[in-house]
Amino acid sequence: MARLNSGELRELLERDLPGALAAPHSPPQAAEAHGEEENHPVLQEHDAVVVAERLPDVARYLRDQLGYSYLSHITAVDYLREGLIEVVYFFYHPEGGGPQIVRVRVPRDNAVIPSITPFWPGANLQEREAYDLFGVHFPGHPFLRRVYLWDEFEGYPMRKDFPKTGDKYTHVTGGEE
Amino acid sequence: MIAGTFTGTIKTEELQINIGPQHPSTHGVFRMITRIDGETILGLEPVFGYLHRNHEQLGEVSSYLQIIPFTDRLDYFNSMPNNQGYCMAVEKLAGIEVPERAEYIRVIMAELSRIQNHATALGFMLNDMGAMGTPLLYGFREREKILDLFEAASGARMMCSYMRFGGVARDIDDEWLGELKKLMVGLPAFFDEFERLLSENEILLSRARNVGILPKAVALDYSVTGPLLRGSGIPYDVRRAEPYSVYDRFGFDVVVGSVGDIYDRYLVRVEEMRQSLRILEQAVQQLPDASGGHLNPKVKQQSIRPPAGEAYARVETPKGELGFYLVSDGSGRPYRYKIRAPSFINLTALSDLARGHKVADLVVILGSIDIVMGEVDR
Numbered sequence: 001m002a003r004l005n006s007g008e009l010r011e012l013l014e015r016d017l018p019g020a021l022a023a024p025h026s027p028p029q030a031a032e033a034h035g036e037e038e039n040h041p042v043l044q045e046h047d048a049v050v051v052a053e054r055l056p057d058v059a060r061y062l063r064d065q066l067g068y069s070y071l072s073h074i075t076a077v078d079y080l081r082e083g084l085i086e087v088v089y090f091f092y093h094p095e096g097g098g099p100q101i102v103r104v105r106v107p108r109d110n111a112v113i114p115s116i117t118p119f120w121p122g123a124n125l126q127e128r129e130a131y132d133l134f135g136v137h138f139p140g141h142p143f144l145r146r147v148y149l150w151d152e153f154e155g156y157p158m159r160k161d162f163p164k165t166g167d168k169y170t171h172v173t174g175g176e177e
Numbered sequence: 178m179i180a181g182t183f184t185g186t187i188k189t190e191e192l193q194i195n196i197g198p199q200h201p202s203t204h205g206v207f208r209m210i211t212r213i214d215g216e217t218i219l220g221l222e223p224v225f226g227y228l229h230r231n232h233e234q235l236g237e238v239s240s241y242l243q244i245i246p247f248t249d250r251l252d253y254f255n256s257m258p259n260n261q262g263y264c265m266a267v268e269k270l271a272g273i274e275v276p277e278r279a280e281y282i283r284v285i286m287a288e289l290s291r292i293q294n295h296a297t298a299l300g301f302m303l304n305d306m307g308a309m310g311t312p313l314l315y316g317f318r319e320r321e322k323i324l325d326l327f328e329a330a331s332g333a334r335m336m337c338s339y340m341r342f343g344g345v346a347r348d349i350d351d352e353w354l355g356e357l358k359k360l361m362v363g364l365p366a367f368f369d370e371f372e373r374l375l376s377e378n379e380i381l382l383s384r385a386r387n388v389g390i391l392p393k394a395v396a397l398d399y400s401v402t403g404p405l406l407r408g409s410g411i412p413y414d415v416r417r418a419e420p421y422s423v424y425d426r427f428g429f430d431v432v433v434g435s436v437g438d439i440y441d442r443y444l445v446r447v448e449e450m451r452q453s454l455r456i457l458e459q460a461v462q463q464l465p466d467a468s469g470g471h472l473n474p475k476v477k478q479q480s481i482r483p484p485a486g487e488a489y490a491r492v493e494t495p496k497g498e499l500g501f502y503l504v505s506d507g508s509g510r511p512y513r514y515k516i517r518a519p520s521f522i523n524l525t526a527l528s529d530l531a532r533g534h535k536v537a538d539l540v541v542i543l544g545s546i547d548i549v550m551g552e553v554d555r
Binding site: 088133 | 222226231399400419485491506554
């Protein structure tokens with residue numbers, strides 16, 4: 001069961017879907033200057049990073065051309081320092097093997113990715129979850145509403161800059177002296 | 178006018194009703210906004226979040242070790258495989274080796290967990306069908322014996338927190354293995370009894386056959402996993418598709434259904450219990466002696482700091498594929514801690530499964546998906 005590795009997917013995408021791959025992320029100069037930065041996560045560059053507008057094409061290509069027809073899960077990660085939200089898609093082949101990971105990076109203040117729910121119903125609740133907790137918008141989704149929190153909730157609690165204490169919902173103003 | 182000869186037309190209209198959040202068949206706090214025409218369901222929208230505690234954010238402010246007890250509380254029926262999935266993700270991230278004996282103990286615990294989950298899940302499903310109590314208590318009787326074993330090994334019946342990074346918290350001894358073997362001898366009789374009671378039961382057949390069909394052609398598109406997917410005829414099981422732990426050393430069949438209705442899901446679960454017993458027998462036989470240890474002694478459990486990077490590990494829990502996605506920034510807490518919860522994603526298909534069926538069937542369809550709200554809401 002030799003499946004594609006991630007490098008091969010990049011080559012295939014370059015050949016069959018020109019323009020779908022995004023340019024590698026270059027860290028902002030200002031952040032580089034601080035030498036004594038403590039802990040920060042590293043953006044993974046070896047997987048296919050695609051342009052947000054082309055994601056539905058890439059998903060269709062994976063499913064219809066390469067047979068990766070099981071979309072295991074969709075998740076978002078907030079990279080506050082880089083000013084990015086990365087949405088990660090895991091595709092698997094129904095005959096087994098490892099995942100094919102596709103990443104989409106969008107700016108935090110304009111997190112918009114076309115929905116794949118219209119042709120892939122399994123994405124439905126997961127896109128709603130990413131919208132609910134991270135504020136990623138998925139235009140084209142038939143019912144993009146909050147899934148866990150109530151509709152009137154303000155803010156996106158999984159974002160790194162969401163206050164952990166002392167906000168209007170906790171009622172307990174403590175913790176930060 | 179003679180009574181019984183009414184010839185006019187009856188005015189009907191669509192009605193919207195709430196099923197739940199407080200309803201005994203929703204297995205927790207779960208609401209379905211249902212549009213019905215008479216007794217027929219036209220559409221349904223699941224509403225949840227009543228148990229939402231932002232589990233993933235709790236993870237981001239806890240140390241890696243502190244998260245293990247949280248994972249117990251996701252799917253509180255199956256704390257063992259939850260622990261296993263999370264520990265595997267951390268082990269992948271930090272490059273930790275697991276002693277062989279610990280891998281076998283993990284497999285034994287995970288398969289015991291599968292048997293008790295399926296026994297009770299089927300019992301609850303039958304309960305929803307109106308078979309009040311009897312099948313459920315048969316399942317609970319066996320579950321009790323398995324929980325006793327969990328308690329003897331880990332100290333807790335349900336919230337086991339048994340696994341650690343690089344192994345398991347405590348070793349099992351010969352006395353424990355003796356009890357396990359005694360249990361395994363009795364299990365086939367339970368499976369036979371369960372099947373004799375139910376598999377050809379007229380009421381079960383008429384309520385479960387051709388109800389809530391998930392066709393094979395679309396099953397994968399819904400991203401559902403576990404018995405729900407295999408009941409539709411797709412042989413996808415993480416233990417086989419991407420073998421983890423020591424599952425590549427055991428012979429077992431991936432059970433599939435043919436039609437994809439509730440009855441197929443029932444049959445798949447019954448047969449999976451038998452397959453789990455097969456794995457248990459092989460695992461007990463191959464279990465290495467205690468000389469290799471049950472826990473990697475080099476791992477600093479309390480202060481583990483995996484290098485910056487990310488890892489995704491997945492296991493086949495009784496409900497489907499459970500995955501943990503971790504992003505580390507090199508500190509003692511995960512930067513991102515994401516759970517791919519099978520119960521949550523399996524609910525995607527609920528609305529389409531229920532359309533066209535009667536309201537009374539809806540609770541059975543929901544029961545056949547087998548959800549736990551602790552995992553759905555997180």
